[in-house]
Amino acid sequence: MDKLEAAAGRLGIRLSQKQIEQFQTYYRELIDWNERINLTAITDYQEVQNKHFLDSLTVVLGLGNSFNSPRVIDVGAGAGFPGLPLKIALPGIRLAVLEATAKKTSFLNHLQDKLGLDGVEVVTGRAEEVAHQTQYRESFDVVLSRAMAELPVLAELCLPFVRIGGLFIAQKKGVIDAEVKNAGRAIALMGGRLREVRKIEMEELSDGRYLVIIDKIALTPPQYPRRPGMPNKRPIT
Ligand code: SAH
Numbered sequence: 001m002d003k004l005e006a007a008a009g010r011l012g013i014r015l016s017q018k019q020i021e022q023f024q025t026y027y028r029e030l031i032d033w034n035e036r037i038n039l040t041a042i043t044d045y046q047e048v049q050n051k052h053f054l055d056s057l058t059v060v061l062g063l064g065n066s067f068n069s070p071r072v073i074d075v076g077a078g079a080g081f082p083g084l085p086l087k088i089a090l091p092g093i094r095l096a097v098l099e100a101t102a103k104k105t106s107f108l109n110h111l112q113d114k115l116g117l118d119g120v121e122v123v124t125g126r127a128e129e130v131a132h133q134t135q136y137r138e139s140f141d142v143v144l145s146r147a148m149a150e151l152p153v154l155a156e157l158c159l160p161f162v163r164i165g166g167l168f169i170a171q172k173k174g175v176i177d178a179e180v181k182n183a184g185r186a187i188a189l190m191g192g193r194l195r196e197v198r199k200i201e202m203e204e205l206s207d208g209r210y211l212v213i214i215d216k217i218a219l220t221p222p223q224y225p226r227r228p229g230m231p232n233k234r235p236i237t
Contacts, residue, residue: 004049007204011060013089022088022115023053029111030079037103039079050204055171056082057089058200059144062169062211070141073098075127075158076148080108082171083144087117096121096140098130128228131160138163138219146171151183151212152235156225159190162216168192170212180212186236191218 001020008015015023027048034040042051059082063070069092074083077097087095097120099105105124112120123130130136143161145154151170158168172179180197187194192214200209225231 001049003046003204004053007050007054007202008057008089010202011057013057013060015089019088023049023085025114026053026080026084026088026111029107029114033107033110037107039104039107052079052081053085054202054204055200055209056085056146058202058205058209059086059169059171059211060090061198061200062167062196062213063142066167067141069093071139072096072142072144073136073140073161075143075145075154075161076100077108078104078147080111082146084108084111084115084117084120086144087120088115091117091119094119096123096136098123098125098127100124100126126228127157127161128225128231131157131225136161138216141166143168144171145169147173149232150235151176151179152186152237153231155183155186155190155192155214156231156236159187159192159214159216160220160225162192164191164216164219166216167195168214168216170214172210172212174208176210176212182237187214189221189236190224191216191220193217 005015071094073096075098077083077099083097102124105122108122140161143158195213195215198211
């Protein structure tokens with residue numbers, strides 16, 4: 001984990017021996033569970049460190065110093081990215097990980113236990129439904145999402161969770177100018193305002209990765225997100 005440690009350092013994160021061990025445990029459990037349930041196509045030790053762990057940690061570039069022990073939700077967390085690596089690196093955050101597939105949330109529960117993490121809530125459910133529950137709606141300082149959907153869909157699924165004054169950070173790969181432009185209407189409708197598209201400049205992640213950073217400036221109208229499946233079926237563009 002020397003390279004992860006060094007690269008995290010360049011993001012301003014100093015990993016302790018305990019945190020390094022947590023990443024090792026994460027790797028072991030990911031590979032073990034991946035034989036039974038489909039969690040990741042990336043299994044090489046070095047690649048998992050770069051493309052899952054380090055990539056997850058890059059969201060700190062969007063967080064800045066704006067929040068003190070923020071309440072964070074990772075929407076469509078899958079095997080826990082980016083939420084759980086962030087929680088390992090910044091134990092002070094209060095983290096919810098939302099994932100629709102129960103098999104994956106059983107892995108997330110197991111992992112939380114193995115890693116000895118406090119202040120993690122694993123939620124099995126669909127964003128379309130959970131975003132209407134009062135304990136989750138407009139109640140997070142920061143909402144994260146990686147590799148879940150196109151930006152117009154993400155705006156509808158994720159912005160309802162963000163409190164006014166909070167942030168939505170979407171991790172994106174590849175050509176994104178058109179996607180960002182195409183999401184303009186959905187972002188505005190959900191009460192968001194695009195702050196910045198930030199390119200990740202790290203040699204380990206040189207394949208065109210970006211953070212799309214959106215401020216929440218107004219309440220999301222109560223009818224959003226629409227019922228399960230609709231945001232994907234009829235994206236707001
Ligand atoms: N964020 C992870 C997983 C990406 S795959 C990573 O970057 O590796 C997308 C995940 O989102 C899948 O596990 C899928 O089950 C989940 N998902 C898709 N639509 C969802 C929805 N509407 N609500 C909750 N989870 C959803």
